[in-house]
Amino acid sequence: MTTPRTPWTDLERPPLDAAALNRALARDPANPWHDLEVLPVTDSTNAVLRARAAAGAPEGLVLLAEQQTAGRGRLGRAWTAPPRSGVFLSALLRPGARADRPDLDGSAATEPVPVDAWGWLPLLTGVAAAEAISxxxxxxxxxxxxxxxxxxxxDGTERKLGGILxxxxxxxxxxxxxxxxxLTADELPVPTxxxxxxxxxxxxxxxxLVTALLRRLAGHYRQWRATGGDPAASGLIAAYTDRCATLxxxxxxxxxxxxxxxxxxxRVDADGHLVVATPAGDHTVSAGDVVHVRAAGGGYSSPAGRPG
Known part of the structure; x- marks a missing residue:
């Protein structure tokens, strides 16, 4: 039987300071983040922010939680973690609205992005997060x-560090x-x-890490919006392909x-879908759970927990 661990101290896992984070983000007037909040505990930052979006909250609201009790990952999977052990962050975007602020080319506003281009936002967020953590x-x-x-x-092995929803x-x-x-080994959602x-x-x-995540996300989002959501013109296809271990x-x-x-x-096509070659021909995958069966050079990737 495992002896319960005493609670983590502020020195071991210090709390986030919302005021300091807001000051750090305010130094870059080009970013869209106008308000950042830190909740001690919530069921899901995504759920809270969805409710605020429904109530008319503007683009740029950021919500973090020190602990999530009902976090969710892709395909509805549940995910929890100890308090202050990770970054649990949600941000509100409104890509279909006209953005009345300077963008990358210096114009007065950024026009709405067509809805059919919004499917790139999960991949865009992945690129920003990977760059920030690296x-x-x-x-x-x-x-x-x-x-x-x-x-x-x-040694070529890959383990799940985080996820995006x-x-x-x-x-x-x-x-x-x-x-x-x-997280320590005994706190991981799954051993892998x-x-x-x-x-x-x-x-x-x-x-x-939070500051870097939001700055990288803002930069890629601005570029993507400035090109009307074009993944090639914004450099997003190239950036994602360069980071994608699946290809x-x-x-x-x-x-x-x-x-x-x-x-x-x-490859990843212009819609962000995964193109998989099989003996019967190429198949385009728009949604699915991917497992890396074998890696070039002997690496291996197995499924892991899905924070979100």
Whole structure:
């Protein structure tokens, strides 16, 4: 029987300071984040922000929680973590609204992005999160299609570090990001997940990570909006392809309805869908649960927990 651990102290897992985070973000007037809140505990930051979006909250609201009691990942999977052990963040975007602020080309406003381009927002968020974690933690972070965050070890193995859940509510989009920061081995949602602490990052600080996440997300979002949601012109296809560990791999895809597809992941198309080559021809996957069966060079990726 395992002896219960005493609660973590503020020195071991310090709380987030909303005022300090707002000041840090305010230094960049080009970012859309106008208000950041930190909740001690909530069921799901995405659920809270969806309710605020329905009530008319403007783009740019950011919500973090020190603890989530009913966090959700892709395909409705439940996910929980100890207090202050990770980044549990949701941000409100309204890509269908005219943005009356300077964008990258210096014009007075950014026009609405067509709804059929919004499917790139989960992938855009994945790129921003992978870049932010790599920069702040000095670790190699890759993406498993569509938006799982993988930490790549020197021996080629990959473990789930975090995940993304993007949900649309009418004309609003709620972007949810979950990152395992200081979880210990016995706190992991599944044994094949990992955290920055387990990856050898000494005393990882969540505050710089939150700031980097939001700055990278703002930068990619501005660029994407400035090009009308064009994934090629905004550089998003290239950035995602460069980070995607799924491409070139043999994959097993569980499709909606329980169907399965096995083949080689070839590319991500202009709609953000995964193109899988099989003996019967190419198949385009718009939704599914992907497992990396075999990696080039002997690496291996297995399913892990899905923060969101």
């Amino acid at each position: 920069a702040t933690a000095d670790r190699d972070v890759a993406l498993k299609w569509p938006n799982d965050l993988l930490l790549r070890a020197p 993007v949900e649309r509510h009418e004309d609003a989009v709620v972007v949810g990001i979950g990152v395992n920061v200081s 997940a990992t955290s920055l602490t387990l990856a050898g990052v000494p005393h990882p600080d969540r505050a710089p 070139g791999r043999e994959v097993d895809v569980e499709l909606p309805g329980g169907r399965r597809l096995t083949g080689t992941a070839r």
